[in-house]
Amino acid sequence: MNQVLFEADAVSAMIKAGESLVLAGDEQVLSKMPKGNWIGGTIPYFVGNEGGEFSQEKIYVTQLPANVSDVKVRVYNEQNIDRIYLDAPENGLSLVILPAASSIHQDFALRAPTFDSFAAKPLIGWVSGVSLDDFGQLPPKVFVGTDLSRHENSAVVLSIGLPSSTYANIGIINLFEEDGGDTLYFPEDGFVAKDVSINGKTVNFAEYLLKNQVDIKSPLVADVHGVKINTSFQKVDEENGTVSFYAPTFRGVAYKIAKPVDNYVENFRSVMPKDLGNKVFFSCNCILNYLYSELEGKKTGSLTGPITFGEVAYQLLNQTLVYVTLETLQEEETEVQALWNMLTT
Amino acid sequence: MKIKWYNKIQVRISIIFLVLTTVSLAAFCMYSYSSTKQAMHNELDRLTKATSARLASQLAHPMSLGDIKLVESLIESELIDVRISSLVVTGTDQSIFIGRERGPDGSITVSKGKNEDGFLSQTDTIVYDNKILGRVVLNVQANFMADELKQSAINLFLVATGLNIFIFLSLFFVLRKTIILPMIKLTKSTSDISLGRLEEAIAIRSKDEIGHLAEAIERMRVSIRLAIERLASSRKAMPGVDASEWSDVILEKKHYGFEFLALRILVGRLAVSYRNDPTPETMRSCIQQLIGFFQNEKNPQAQKDLKKIFGGVAA
Numbered sequence: 048m049n050q051v052l053f054e055a056d057a058v059s060a061m062i063k064a065g066e067s068l069v070l071a072g073d074e075q076v077l078s079k080m081p082k083g084n085w086i087g088g089t090i091p092y093f094v095g096n097e098g099g100e101f102s103q104e105k106i107y108v109t110q111l112p113a114n115v116s117d118v119k120v121r122v123y124n125e126q127n128i129d130r131i132y133l134d135a136p137e138n139g140l141s142l143v144i145l146p147a148a149s150s151i152h153q154d155f156a157l158r159a160p161t162f163d164s165f166a167a168k169p170l171i172g173w174v175s176g177v178s179l180d181d182f183g184q185l186p187p188k189v190f191v192g193t194d195l196s197r198h199e200n201s202a203v204v205l206s207i208g209l210p211s212s213t214y215a216n217i218g219i220i221n222l223f224e225e226d227g228g229d230t231l232y233f234p235e236d237g238f239v240a241k242d243v244s245i246n247g248k249t250v251n252f253a254e255y256l257l258k259n260q261v262d263i264k265s266p267l268v269a270d271v272h273g274v275k276i277n278t279s280f281q282k283v284d285e286e287n288g289t290v291s292f293y294a295p296t297f298r299g300v301a302y303k304i305a306k307p308v309d310n311y312v313e314n315f316r317s318v319m320p321k322d323l324g325n326k327v328f329f330s331c332n333c334i335l336n337y338l339y340s341e342l343e344g345k346k347t348g349s350l351t352g353p354i355t356f357g358e359v360a361y362q363l364l365n366q367t368l369v370y371v372t373l374e375t376l377q378e379e380e381t382e383v384q385a386l387w388n389m390l391t392t
Numbered sequence: 393m394k395i396k397w398y399n400k401i402q403v404r405i406s407i408i409f410l411v412l413t414t415v416s417l418a419a420f421c422m423y424s425y426s427s428t429k430q431a432m433h434n435e436l437d438r439l440t441k442a443t444s445a446r447l448a449s450q451l452a453h454p455m456s457l458g459d460i461k462l463v464e465s466l467i468e469s470e471l472i473d474v475r476i477s478s479l480v481v482t483g484t485d486q487s488i489f490i491g492r493e494r495g496p497d498g499s500i501t502v503s504k505g506k507n508e509d510g511f512l513s514q515t516d517t518i519v520y521d522n523k524i525l526g527r528v529v530l531n532v533q534a535n536f537m538a539d540e541l542k543q544s545a546i547n548l549f550l551v552a553t554g555l556n557i558f559i560f561l562s563l564f565f566v567l568r569k570t571i572i573l574p575m576i577k578l579t580k581s582t583s584d585i586s587l588g589r590l591e592e593a594i595a596i597r598s599k600d601e602i603g604h605l606a607e608a609i610e611r612m613r614v615s616i617r618l619a620i621e622r623l624a625s626s627r628k629a630m631p632g633v634d635a636s637e638w639s640d641v642i643l644e645k646k647h648y649g650f651e652f653l654a655l656r657i658l659v660g661r662l663a664v665s666y667r668n669d670p671t672p673e674t675m676r677s678c679i680q681q682l683i684g685f686f687q688n689e690k691n692p693q694a695q696k697d698l699k700k701i702f703g704g705v706a707a
Contacts, residue, residue, distance in 0.1 A: 272657075299664040361654055
């Protein structure tokens with residue numbers, strides 16, 4: 048198993064050696080990195096080779112495979128974030144980092160499904176955060192190594208081109224299932240909901256949750272063609288009658304409250320795809336899974352990565368592990384692809 | 393296309409091999425003939441010298457006694473060896489004491505002279521009690537050796553010719569089985585491919601270079617077939633925004649069992665968009681997005697999912 052967590056000096060040496068990297072670490076340690084071809088996001092929680100870990104000294108390093116090309120770093124703000132899918136390479140992968148609780152985070156979460164070429168090109172990523180003790184006091188940030196700038200309200204994307212025989216395949220592991228109870232429809236898109244339609248009746252969602260003693264550690268789950276999309280609860284404000292979320296709820300989507308997951312680690316191992324091998328290029332898991340399932344010191348199979356304040360697999364997700372594998376087309380498929388390219392260009 | 397017989401690889405290789413084996417075997421025959429001839433010559437030379445010396449020794453005592461009968465008897469017994477053509481015993485004055493020679497029909501007659509025109513000739517002095525009594529002259533006939541050599545050459549020629557024919561026929565049939573027939577099959581298969589007949593697999597399983605060539609052509613056949621199928625499928629599968637299959641997907645009319653995560657998320661989002669704004673314009677926009685997605689997507693899972701929409705392979 049390759050090392051993934053490094054001391055700052057070792058990462059500096061990699062950058063100086065010209066490696067292209069995606070970094071996750073505390074702001075203090077990322078700020079020590081030299082200029083180079085890297086992007087980063089703040090977070091002090093990780094799953095390393097030894098399991099879940101909190102560290103403000105170590106950096107989680109994602110090294111790019113040798114056969115990638117056309118490595119580009121782009122910074123997006125609210126004016127141009129809608130180009131994020133359009134700018135992605137024809138055959139490649141884009142890895143995005145968004146700072147948590149920023150307007151770019153909210154904007155991407157709400158509007159990404161409406162962007163041109165949404166889901167047409169692989170986009171994976173995560174939402175940067177801070178130590179939970181500092182949340183609300185220190186803003187999460189993203190770093191751009193090429194000019195050593197850091198941003199509180201911009202998204203940074205590192206895109207890579209892949210050889211024609213290789214393609215990126217994004218997967219998610221979500222242990223949450225609907226509880227079989229009420230189906231919820233929200234009247235509008237947003238991170239905060241006041242009312243919800245349940246069985247044709249509009250009720251106050253905060254009241255509903257309190258009345259039914261819903262454990263908000265379990266997220267809302269929407270079944271999208273077999274994909275379970277979570278929306279995690281952030282807070283129930285009884286006084287104002289509002290419920291806030293870590294990701295937006297969308298109008299027209301059928302949600303259900305998820306069943307609690309008893310033993311996250313055991314369940315995780317049982318659903319983890321068996322054929323991932325060494326193909327996983329990057330993965331990350333949610334801070335809420337880390338906290339609620341007490342992942343510190345525990346391993347989640349062979350998958351490592353930063354513990355994040357939100358995950359991106361084409362769109363923003365919550366309480367989900369996302370991963371991307373770099374798959375090689377079978378020789379036969381490569382030949383077919385080459386002919387196909389010839390026939391269609 | 394018919395290939396003229398002299399242009400066929402099988403014929404060319406066989407002829408080249410035939411020429412090479414013929415030259416090799418001819419050289420071997422010549423060497424063998426020459427060696428045999430030399431060996432026979434040496435053997436006759438040894439025989440001539442040994443017989444002459446032995447006879448001179450054996451004749452010494454009867455000659456000293458003047459026992460002509462015994463001398464005759466000894467000479468005639470030596471002539472049993474058919475290689476000896478004549479034996480003459482002369483006195484000290486060179487007159488013939490007793491002489492015998494082999495006639496053309498093989499009969500033994502009285503020799504009229506020394507007859508030294510044989511192939512090999514040897515003369516030894518007959519000495520008894522330190523006194524020279526005469527000489528014995530022995531001739532070996534050449535025609536005997538020529539006959540043996542001729543027979544040996546004929547045998548060599550027959551063996552070489554037989555071997556050559558065997559090698560030629562073996563090579564001819566081995567070439568035919570291992571190269572020519574597979575090549576004919578491959579030629580037919582590639583001709584079929586060039587004519588668009590892509591269904592029949594190439595059934596050559598040998599592990600040699602021809603087998604590798606067949607494998608490569610088989611892969612080419614499969615690739616072309618799949619690419620053409622994919623092209624046909626894409627043309628057929630994406631007829632335009634008016635196709636009802638697209639709207640069925642947006643309306644989630646059935647469970648497709650899509651495999652590709654991006655498609656599942658996209659279709660989910662498009663379905664929600666339409667539910668929130670169920671107008672023909674929204675449907676058209678959703679379908680255009682879906683078409684755009686498939687037009688640019690290379691992931692093999694997407695191609696399978698496209699078949700599920702238009703190929704009737706709904707899960």
